[in-house]
Amino acid sequence: MNIIVVGSGGREHAICWKLAQSAVVDKIIVVPGNGGTAQESKCVNVNPKDCDYLKADENPFVQIAKKENCRMAVIGPEDPLSDGLADEFWKADIPCVGPKKAGAQLEASKDLAKSFMKKYGVACAESETFVNKDAACEYVKKHGAPIVIKADGLAAGKGVVVAATVEEALAAVDDIMSNGKVGDAGKKLVIEDYLEGVEISVLAAVSVTPEYAVSGNATIVPFLPARDHKRLMDGAKGPNTGGMGAICPLDDVTDKMMVQFEKDILTPTLNGLIKEKFDYRGFIFFGVMLTNKGPKLLEYNVRLGDPETQAVLPLMDFDFTSMCTAILNGSLKDFNFEWKPGYQVAPVVVSGGYPGAYKKGCEITINKSLLDASTAKIFVAGAVSGRRGEGDMLTSGGRVLACSAYGDTFKEAWEKAYQGVSAVKFDGAFFRKDIGLPGAAESGKL
Numbered sequence: 001m002n003i004i005v006v007g008s009g010g011r012e013h014a015i016c017w018k019l020a021q022s023a024v025v026d027k028i029i030v031v032p033g034n035g036g037t038a039q040e041s042k043c044v045n046v047n048p049k050d051c052d053y054l055k056a057d058e059n060p061f062v063q064i065a066k067k068e069n070c071r072m073a074v075i076g077p078e079d080p081l082s083d084g085l086a087d088e089f090w091k092a093d094i095p096c097v098g099p100k101k102a103g104a105q106l107e108a109s110k111d112l113a114k115s116f117m118k119k120y121g122v123a124c125a126e127s128e129t130f131v132n133k134d135a136a137c138e139y140v141k142k143h144g145a146p147i148v149i150k151a152d153g154l155a156a157g158k159g160v161v162v163a164a165t166v167e168e169a170l171a172a173v174d175d176i177m178s179n180g181k182v183g184d185a186g187k188k189l190v191i192e193d194y195l196e197g198v199e200i201s202v203l204a205a206v207s208v209t210p211e212y213a214v215s216g217n218a219t220i221v222p223f224l225p226a227r228d229h230k231r232l233m234d235g236a237k238g239p240n241t242g243g244m245g246a247i248c249p250l251d252d253v254t255d256k257m258m259v260q261f262e263k264d265i266l267t268p269t270l271n272g273l274i275k276e277k278f279d280y281r282g283f284i285f286f287g288v289m290l291t292n293k294g295p296k297l298l299e300y301n302v303r304l305g306d307p308e309t310q311a312v313l314p315l316m317d318f319d320f321t322s323m324c325t326a327i328l329n330g331s332l333k334d335f336n337f338e339w340k341p342g343y344q345v346a347p348v349v350v351s352g353g354y355p356g357a358y359k360k361g362c363e364i365t366i367n368k369s370l371l372d373a374s375t376a377k378i379f380v381a382g383a384v385s386g387r388r389g390e391g392d393m394l395t396s397g398g399r400v401l402a403c404s405a406y407g408d409t410f411k412e413a414w415e416k417a418y419q420g421v422s423a424v425k426f427d428g429a430f431f432r433k434d435i436g437l438p439g440a441a442e443s444g445k446l
Contacts, residue, residue, distance in 0.1 A: 001024050001025055001026060001071045001072065001321075002025075002026055002027045002028070002029065002068055002069050002070045002071060003019055003025060003027075003028050003029070003070055003071070003072045003073070003074060003321075004028075004029045004030075004031060004061065004064065004065040004068065004070040004072075004073045004074070004094075005019070005028055005029070005030050005031070005033075005037075005073075005074045005075075005076065006031050006061055006073065006074070006075045006076055006077070006080055006085065007030075007031075007033075007075070007076030007077045008030075008032050008033060008034050009034070009076065009077065009306055009381045009382075009399075010036075010306055010307060010309070010310055010348075010379045010380060010381035010399065010401065010402050011076050011077075011303075011304055011305070011306035011307075011309040011310070012030065012033070012034075012037065012076040012077075013034065013036040013037050013040065013310075013379045013380050013381070014309045014310045014313045014314075014379045014404075015074060015076060015304070015309065015313070015320075016028050016030055016033075016037050016040050016043050017040055017041075017313075017377070017379070018313045018314075018316065018320040019042075019074070019320055019321050019324075020040060020041045020042040020043065021319070021320070021321075022319050022320065022321035022322065024321055024322075025042060025321055026042070027042055027043075027044060027068070028040075028042050028043045028044070029044055029046050029064065029065070029068045029070060030043050030044065030045050030046065031045075031046050031047070031048065031061060031064055032045060032046065032047045032048070033045030033046070034380050034381065034382075034383060034384060034396075035380050035383040035384045035385045035386075035393035035394070035396075036378065036379060036380025036381075036383065036393075036401070037380070038385045039391060046064055046068070048060045048061075048064065051063070051064060051067075053067065059085070059088045059092075061073075061080075061085060061088070061089070062088050062089060062091075062092045062094065065089070065092070065094050066092065066094075070094060071094070071095070072094070072095055072096075072097070072324065072325075072328070073086075073089045073094050073095070073096040073097065073098070074096075074097040074098065074324065075096065075097070075098035075282070075303070076303060076304070077303065078104070078107050078108070078154060078301065078302060078303055079154060081098050081099060081101075081104040081107075081282075081302055081303060082101065082104045082105065082107065082108035082154060082302075083101070084100070084101035084104075085098070086098040086099060086100045086101070086104070086282070087100045087101050090279075095328045096281070096282075096328075097281065097282050097283070097324045097327055097328065098281075098282040098283075098302075098303065099206070099278065099279070099280040099281065099282045099302050100278070100279045100280070102276070102278055102279075103273065103276075103278035103279065103280040103302065104302045106284075106300040106302055107154070107299075107300055107301050107302040107303075108153065108154055108302075109152055109153065110150045110151070110152045110153075110159075110190040110299070111129045111152045111188055111190055113299065113300050114127050114129070114190055114192070116272055116276075117297060119272065120268045120269070120271055120272035120275070121268045122264070122265055122268045122269055122272070122297050123264040123265055123268075123294060123295060123296050123297060124296055124297040124298070125148070125192040125193040125194075125195050125289075125296055125298070126192065126193045127190050127191060127192035127193070128190075128191055128192075129152070129188060129189065129190050129191075130188070130189045130190075130191065131187065131188050131189075133173060133174070133177040133178060136173045136177065136189050136191060137170055137173055139191060140166060140169045140170055140173065140191065141166060141170075143191075144166060145163055145164060145165045145166045145168070145169055145194075146162065146163060146164050146165075146194035147163050147166075147169050147191060147192075147193070147194055148160065148161070148162050148163070148191070148192045148193070148194055149161040149163060149169055149172040149173060149176065149189060149191055150189065150190040150191070150192065151176050151181075151182045151185045151186040151188075151189065151190075152185065152186070152187070152188035152189065152190060153182070153184060153185030153186070153187075153188070154185055155182035155183075155185040155186070156182075156242075158181070158182055159176065159181075159182045159185055159186065160240075161175075161176075162194065173189065176189060177189060195289040195291050195296050195298070196289075196291060196292075197289045197290045197291035197292070197296075198252065198289070198290045198441070199227070199287070199288065199289050199290075199298070199441065199442065200225045200226070200227055200250060200253055200288050200290060201225070201226045201227060201228055201246075201285060201286070201287060201288070201305050201308045202222050202223070202225050202226075202261065202266075202285070202286040202288055203222070203223045203226065203283060203284075203285050203286075203304055203305055203308060203309070203312055204220050204221060204222040204223060204266070204283065204284050204285075204286065205220070205221045205223070205282075205283060205323060205326075205327055205332055206219075206220050206273070206280050206281065206282055206283060206284050206327070207219055207220075207281055207326070207327045207328075207330055207331075207332035207333070208220075208270070208273045208274060208278060208279070208280040208281070209278075209279045209280075209281065209330070210274075210277050210279075211330070212330045213274040215330065216333075217330040217331070217332075217333050218270065218273070218274050219270070219332050219333040220266055220269065220270045220273075220284065221332060221333075221335070221337060222258070222261075222262070222266060222286075223312050223316075223337075224248050224249040224312060224315060224339055225248070225249055225250045225253045225258065226246055226247065226248035226249070226250065226305070226308040226311055226312050227246060227247050227248075227250055227308075227436075227441055228243045228245075228246050228305065228307060228308055229243065229244045229245050229246070229432065229435050229436075229440055229441055230242075230243060230244065230442070231244065231442060232244060232354075232355065232432075233432065234432050234433055234434045234440070235434065235439055235440070236439070236440060236441060236442045239355055239356075240355070241350070241354065241355045241398075241399070242306065242355070242398070242399055243305075243306060243307045243308075243348060243399070244347070244348050244350070244431070244432045244435065245307060245345075245346055245347035245348045245402070245431075245432060245435035245436070246305075246307045246308045246310060246311040246312075246346050246402075246435070247311055247343070247344065247345050247346070247410075247413075247435065247436040248308070248311040248312045248315060248343070248344050249315075249343065251410070253290070257290060257295065260294050260295055261286075261288060261295045264294060264295060265286060265288065265295055265296075265297050266286070269284070269286075269300075281327050281328055282302070282303065282327065283302075283303055283304045284300060284301070284302060285300065285301035285302075285303065285304065285305045285308075286300065287299040287300075287301070306381075307346055307348055307379075307399075307402050310346040310379045310402045310404045311344040311345065311346040311404060312344070314340075314344050314377065314404055314406055315339050315340045315342075315344050315406070316337075316338075316339065316340075317338040317339055317340050318335075318336065318337060318338050322335070323335055323337075340406065341408070342406055342407055342408045342409070342412075342413065343406070343407050343408075343409065343410045343412075343413040343414075344404060344405070344406050344413055345404070345405055345407075345410070345413040345414045345416075345417040345435060345436050346379070346402045346403065346404035346405075346417060346435075347402065347403060347417055347418065347421055347431050347432060347435040348381075348399050348400075348401070348402045348431065348432075349400050349401050349402070349403070349421060349424055349429050349430070349431045350398055350399050350400060350429075350430050350431065351382070351395055351397070351398050351399075351400055351428055351429075351430070352427070352428025352429070352430055353428070354398035354399065354430070355398060358398055358428070359395075359427070359428060360394075360395055360396050360397075361394050361395065361396075362394060362395040362426040362427040362428060363386065363392075363393075363394055363426060363427075364383060364393045364394065364395060364400070364401075364424065364425070364426045365424075365425045365426065366378070366391070366423055366424055366425075367422075367423040367425075368423075370419065370420075370422065370423035371420055371423040371424075373419065374403075374405060374416045374417075374419035374420040374422075374423065375405060375406070375416055375420075376403040376404060376405035376416055376417055376419065376420025376421075376423075377403075377404050377405070377420075378401050378402070378403055378404075378420065378424070379401060379402045379404060380393070380400075380401045381397060381399045381400060381401055381402070382395060382396050382397020382398055382399050382400045382401075383395055383396055383397070383400050383401060384396045395426055400426070400429070401424065403417050403418075403420035403421045403423075403424065404417065404420075405417035405419075405420055410436065414435075414436055414437075417435075418433070
């Protein structure tokens with residue numbers, strides 16, 4: 001079977017790597033892919049700009065999938081999902097892992113997501129939505145700080161501000177609504193209560209359609225809990241980023257917490273997806289705060305998280321492609337999920353200056369013997385193939401790559417991951433040295 005994977009980040013590299021392990025997969029067409037997927041087994045990068053057969057009146061991804069005889073599609077990022085790419089694949093009779101447009105709005109609109117949470121009783125922070133800047137500022141002044149300011153639309157991780165003071169909150173409202181910090185995504189604001197606690201990420205497989213609801217096969221199956229480290233510097237300091245590293249599983253998350261998560265967040269979400277009659281076959285990301293009043297949902301993402309995927313997928317002791325098939329055909333409820341018993345640690349190496357301005361085109365060198373000794377797997381995000389031949393890569397983004405390593409203990413996984421990081425060199429390379437260690441993640445008192 002040939003599969004098309006849409007995306008160019010580290011998440012997509014990890015997805016391709018895991019799909020390729022299946023005996024039923026012959027070839028993976030990655031559109032557009034990156035310097036890592038170019039080297040991955042069974043993978044071929046295809047850039048639509050290089051396809052002279054594309055017609056203007058048909059979706060380019062669908063045309064490429066047809067040309068390459070793909071029998072399944074997997075969409076990685078949120079933008080094409082919110083634009084309805086899954087709908088286009090299904091119209092072309094290409095089964096697609098990724099929610100259709102209606103369900104994808106749970107990430108595309110913070111306001112819609114909060115309305116969904118409130119409607120179906122999902123445990124979450126109290127919030128109000130504003131389209132008028134003056135009204136938003138007045139609310140902030142009355143409410144006080146700390147408080148959370150969120151742009152309604154997709155903003156590539158730049159639309160959320162956790163304001164410690166009223167002044168910071170007012171500045172955030174001004175930046176987003178008046179100064180165009182995130183463009184049209186900031187025309188509407190969601191302002192919500194600040195939740196104190198410890199944040200976790202729960203990625204999950206989703207198989208929901210009106211037909212599966214009737215047959216009793218609609219389901220959401222959570223993966224092992226993970227944690228992303230969003231701040232740039234050690235000790236959870238500095239600006240927010242797209243993610244400086246992830247770990248999985250989490251020793252501070254008990255079985256009791258996960259049972260409560262399923263009761264207060266996952267099950268009401270499933271009920272909502274069913275009642276809204278969504279065709280949602282793909283993945284969902286629950287951003288959760290564990291508070292002293294129980295788990296509270298911060299946000300939905302309608303795809304796998306990045307860099308959490310690079311820490312979660314290597315722990316899967318089952319065929320990822322078969323799981324995708326189960327998502328699509330309504331048999332996910334009966335799929336056998338088995339997990340490796342150890343730990344995965346995945347620090348991210350970024351370009352100097354990130355998340356601000358940074359240089360591109362820096363040559364990446366990898367000490368293969370040192371990397372092999374570490375047993376870490378490199379998942380490439382912001383790097384493209386160079387011109388000198390196989391394995392040559394140049395930086396092209398802020399988050400360049402992750403080094404993901406497995407260990408029977410957290411300590412073993414951590415040491416192997418950072419040994420892998422030490423094998424990677426490029427001008428301006430920067431990474432946190434404390435991913436997964438005490439004090440590394442933003443947290444409050446439980």
